[in-house]
Amino acid sequence: MKKILPTTILLAFFLSSCASKPVKLVSAPSPDRMEAIRNSVTSTVMVKPQNASEELAKAYLEALQEEKAGHTKQACDQFEKLSSETDLPIQDAALIHSLKNCDYSKGDLKDIWADKKVSKYLQEFFFDISRELAARNKMEEYEAEFSFALIPYKQVHNDKLKLIKRAIEIAEKKEDSEKLKLYKEKLIELSPMHAEEITPANIFSVAKDFETNRQFQKARDLYESIIKGDFTLDEKVKAFNAYRMSFKVARDLKTFLKKTFEMEKFLKEKMDENNDEKTTQAWVESRITLVRAVWTDHRNKEARELLDDLIESKKGTTNQQAQAQYLYGSLHLENKENKEALKRFEKAASFKVTDLSLLENIQWSVVWNSWLLKEDSKIQKAVEQFAQKSNNQSFISKLTYWKAKSLQRMGKKEEAAAIFTALNVTDPFGYYGIISSIEADKPLAPLTPSLINKDPSGNLSLDWLIAVEEKDFSQKLLKEINSQFKKTEEREKAMSLYFQTEWYQGGMRQIYNFKESGRNMMTEKYVNVVFPTPYLKTVEALSSKYAVPKELIYAITRQESAFVPSERSWADAFGLMQMIPEKAEELSKKHKIPYKDFNDLYEPDINLEMGTALLKDLQKKFSGKFAQTVAAYNASESAIKVWEKERFHGNYFEFIEMIPYEETRNYIKLVFRNFITYKRIMTKEEFKLDKDFFAKPFN
16 A cells, blocks of 8 residues: 555654755844734724835734635735745744635645645644644545644643544554554553553553543442452552542542541551551551541541551651641641640651651641640740741741731730731732731732833744734744743743743743742732733623622632643643533533533633632622632532531631641632732722621622
């Protein structure tokens, strides 16, 4: 059989090569000139291009306008001409537009695919439009090749599977055994559950794939085979953890707890048989995991009994022994046995703890219990000791805030006020810095819109893509070169590029590469990059429809997905606002939101409406209280009600600190930080936070 196309590997290599560089590439026009040229294209105002660069820019914008208007013939003619302009750095971007608009014959397409080379950052777009054209023209072998080449670029797993399955279908039809073998190998790599045979080497990955596709029973059958079969202890523990967690993902918490008990019992038996250090540590970890699960089910006494047995055994690493004491202290704390809790936390602190997160949790618990016991002198000493040894500014801010609250209680109001004022200055975008403004009686000022540096980036192609507002192309190119920004001045310039290309996740990540001493200044300077407002029209419409503040929609979305629509969590939460399928189905019926299955949750409009509708429902259930509404979005509504009953004593700031789920506790603080920052972005006047902010309905 004669091969029409090179092999996929060669195709990918061929397309990754860049076209031969012309002798001289022209620079993009200045932003001011681009604005003038854009106005001349979209209005009757005539602006005459002053040079070759401006002529190319005007031609490109006119071609885009024709494309947008659906005038494919005119767009085709203009983009074809631009794709042959050897002095235009983005001529291959014009090629992609010509493929979209021109009615090429099969022969023309074959010539283009054989001769043209596109830049690496454009390959996804080239493969995508070429696949569509091949399908439209019934050029199935080409369609299969481009489908295969497109797979690495797709973010959503289901999209990858559709592509490879179509390639397999074509190869089977064409009886191309070589390609069929290649494509089937790729299918199994992407989705192991399609393997013809389940072996010890692939059984876990097959099970995980069934779980990913929400075929839970098939996954569990395989996990059980590993647990009961001839596998290593590590493999059995890995399988048992996945097995029990599959019930949590499926929202079957009763069975999840039951299987957690079974895992601990299983490892206890293994430890009794082997009595080696590795098995012992695995059992201790499973017992600690069980204690957490039992505690989460509000069975405090049973959790203590499990810990009594563990502590008495003196088994496990020093970190594990410290963790056991820490958990016991938390159980005492829940029952308001603060003196007993403090003793446990101090005992935990006596171990040489190497896990930094655990160490900070223990140290904080010592400070917090001292607060509850009103042992203010102990708080002052502990904070000084712990803060001096920490490099975690967020942890230091928390310690400092409660140190000031302790000074306030001791009657040292001026000293406390000075600390609150300083903390508001040093941590303006942190939870503790923001709530310090309440204690300092200081208004929060509006945030000035970011001044974007539009000077040339040093990359001609990127400058051109930004100039003609090719957002999708420019994002891809910026992602490709992002690792090149290493120096402070380069990173600062990059912040403007993230804004211009609308690649906001890049800015949110880059801000943490600045030195801590200058990070707040850079955050304020580039606040519209770090706290962006994409999908603005959609968010404003949903805010009005559901009576949910747009600042809250943004605050939640930023925290859940960093505005990445293809995000999927370990707990099977999907998309921008991380919706779970079960809740989406419920919201769809209640609020008449279109929904078929979990793949719909990758659609921004559907996901944003689902999340906003959920926030509306939660606001109503919790009388508009911020902490409860946000906590319920992250955890279960029933858990919030239990926490209120057991832990709320009239002070919301204390209540937030006493939420037992660390993830939810931090989530409230981060969403509050986002919410207040978005209010500062969207307001034109300074405002003060009410000391009863958390006690009243928010807006």
